Amino acid sequence: MEHFLRTTPSYEQLIEELGTIKKKILTFDTFSASKIEENTGIEIEKKSLSEGFPFYSESDNKNTRKEDLDILYKVELAEANAKLNKEIIEKKLLKQELENIKKELSISNQKNHKLTARTEKLVAINKALKSSNADLENFIYSSSHDLRSPISNLEGLVQILTHELGDRIQDSQRSLISMIETSISRFKQTILDLTEITKFQKDEQEVQEPVLFEEIIEDVKSNINNKIQESGAEIETDLKVTQVNFSRKNLRSVIFNLLINAVKYRSPKRPLKLQLSSYKKGKNIVFEVKDNGLGFLPEQKEKLFEMFKRLHTHVEGTGVGLYIVKKIIENSGGNIKVESHLDEGSTFKIFLKA
């Protein structure tokens, strides 16, 4: 037999092949199956491949060629079985993976759904806000128009009355008419201020662009040149930062209000000295306006930025300037601070996003 086996090279090869197959089968044993089960939780039909299987052994000399072939068939069968088993496990793994993906998908679907719902809600809220903003704008427009019409009629009527009375006017009538006129002009100014505020709120979404501090300062200075000359102000500028990204119109409004305030609320005891400077501080660009004017008490600080609130009455004003300044700065993501000492002066510091 040995001899016979040895003389047939193909049979020899066969034996070798059998050995490899055997090894293959053995490596895919129940141990590996349980390992997969442990890791994946998938139940595998465990069938020991070696069980009841007469393994070919080289020392077994009694085997005939037919038996050998039987073994070969059995081995092939076992191999096919093993393959099948492996495929089943792979399929089960795939199935599990698919399940996992499905689960994840359903979770993300749910999340998506929630997100869509939230987005829809936000869009609706935004729409409602826009429409209520438009309503408000319309309301202010029409109410300011409707208020202005009768007041301008009143103004005209008073003029005609004065004209009609002519020389026959008595002093008491003259003073009454003058009071009516003062009331009318105050009323008109209030309406103007209100429209100013709504205008600025409308312009708020203006485009940001690089704006040169110096350009704006010069523009404002020439605009209020008369008042500056009148005050005899000495203005120093020290611009360490030359430009900032901001709405040009809004920055002009800010600088205009700060300068005009410094001129208006100067001290009668000394010539006005104004120091304008810009510099970097941390993440901010700071624009500073320092004066040696009237100043104010710490407890007056809060009132300073409120709408229609004024600290002084000796000069003209309506109390919207600093309110607008604060709103512009805060809406742009910056903030404004003020330090002041009564009868020494004030320093306004504007912190802008660099």
Add this chain to the structure above:
Amino acid sequence: MTKKFNKVLLVDDDDISNYLTEVLIQKLDFSGDIEVYKNGEEALNYIRECFHNQSENVCPELVILDINMPVMDGFEFLEEFEKLQKNNNRDIPVVMLTTSNYNNDIQKAKKYKVAGFVNKPLTEEKFLEILNHHL
């Protein structure tokens, strides 16, 4: 010396304002027929008839126009009036007289051929300038 004009159209729904405008015109020594309409549509009908000789309507030499009016406002009037003028080869000046100083309205008025944009109340100087220029 009184300066005469044939016809001025005053298109405004505010009676008192119209009264003041008329008084001012007289005060400035202008005299002529002032036709008052309370909305754009009525004024437009008048002008259409005079352009087409459908009546004895005298065509105005000047239109003084308010913005906010019922039925047809000042801008709607201008839209139609410009077409009408073009089709009939006319060039009647329009002065807008309004209490609005809303930037929006001023910008809107610029889209049309408007001879002036004046805020109420009309002052003598302002009005004299307009009347002298257009009548």
